[in-house]
Amino acid sequence: MATTTKGTVNRAVQYADPPSIKTIVAELPIETPGPGEVLVRMLYSGVCHTDYGFCTNSFGLPVPAPAGQVGGHEGIGEVIEQGPGVTSPEIGAKVGIKYAADACLNCVENCLVGGETSCSQTKISGYFTPGTFQQYLISSAKYVTPIPDGIDLAAAAPLMCGGVTVYAALKRSKTKHSDWVLVTGGGGGLGHLAIQFAKAIGARVIAVDHGSKESFCKGFGADAFVDFTKFSTDEDITAEVRRIAPSGVKTVIACATPTRSYNQCIGFLGFRGTLVCLGVPENDRTPIKGAEAFTLLSNELTIMSLKAGNRLEAKECLELVARGLVKTHYELRPMESISDIFKEMETGSINGRVVIDLR
Ligand SMILES: [Zn+2]
Ligand SMILES: [Zn+2]
Structure with a gap:
């Protein structure tokens, strides 16, 4: 060599x-x-x-x-x-x-x-x-x-x-084939890899990002795309995700950093769903909206995170x-x-x- x-x-x-x-x-x-x-x-x-x-x-x-x-x-x-x-x-x-x-x-x-x-x-x-x-x-x-x-x-x-982080997120959340996985920031560095790792294990993927990234995300295998700019309230975007995956998603891989994005994640989850926090919010330590004990208990939800x-x-x-x-x-x-x-x-x-x- x-x-x-x-x-x-x-x-x-x-x-x-x-x-x-x-x-x-x-x-x-x-x-x-x-x-x-x-x-x-x-x-x-x-x-x-x-x-x-x-x-x-x-x-x-x-x-x-x-x-x-x-x-x-x-x-x-x-x-x-x-x-x-x-x-x-x-x-x-x-x-x-x-x-x-x-x-x-x-x-x-x-x-x-x-x-x-x-x-x-x-x-x-x-x-x-x-x-x-x-x-x-x-x-x-x-x-x-x-x-x-x-x-x-x-x-x-x-x-x-980026790659090892999203791979580990899917592994540790025990995401498996046929599960719905939602990736926030789907067109970004972590997001486009998360879409592919999720597809590689046989999961179905909803990518959420700005509308300009739709064809990019779908090109990597996203089954559905949600343009977050089209929804004025958190309830509206949740309804769109529920239209695609009526029982909610099994795993949210949160790559996007804005608090607004994090605040929508709990609403996307179905029974025993898991939110994996990856994107680090900037200049903001606000707790995640909807993560109160009653909601978590009602659907037996899990919130987890990992640092690479x-x-x-x-x-x-x-x-x-x-x-x-x-x-x-x-x-x-x-x-x-x-x-x-x-x-x-x-x-x-x-x-x-x-x-x-x-x-
Ligand atoms: Zn990094
Ligand atoms: Zn040590």
Whole structure:
């Protein structure tokens, strides 16, 4: 296998002045991997809405990302150097970098039950740990995700956060064939992957998004599309969903971030339905409307959430993609375009995912 040679400088996208969306491409030194680490020559990185949230601190985190932060948390690269004691992954191996950059992998509370993204020792890529918007990245050797042969590497980048998250949402909600699944934000980075993973397991899908995304969502297999802009009240959109799925849906995969969207979700659910919260609302901590105990009890509803998937779910997600059952829709853009992409995220105009070319 031909391996990539190491350059002399690490070009990296830094947040110049958070909470503004200004970014710069800096030239940083290439670091040397320490014990247990590998140096990865990054090739592609997806741009996730959570990167926008870290840069602008729109999640209201107590400690905002600092100026100079290298963002990004879904990337693919090639191992080009091993630190002392590392034998795996091999030099030349293609690997994925996920939302969690590292975790202890041994705690009873989180890691050993597959919740490594919530481990107290988790480092988050692109938030106080340099992320995937750079050409050379130091990673814990034991925590990278091996990428199977034959996968389009640019298309694989968004799987490391968006793909594994929606796959894990369907798995943990025990969604099965013939269930109705409703995906809010169906035309977005997570949404278009959620539609396909749901179809891959045999479910029926209602995609909800702006009307401009109808053909995009249906092109990925959505059985029905609901244009949320056509309904002035939550009751009206619920009636439309109930017209399509008269008993309500089994699973709502909530990829859209607005509170208005979350407030409609409980009404979509049928008996023993599950709402999976994925999209992180910005500057808003309002409780979800309709989630009072009486309503939950009446229909035995479940509300759950997850912060990206774990290592097993990443492997399972990649396996479905390697079999051709799910395809990432992406547009390849240069490193200099991250601020523009953040601006486009504000208007919701992106179909699928934007992937940054780091080669
Ligand atoms: Zn993400
Ligand atoms: Zn742990």
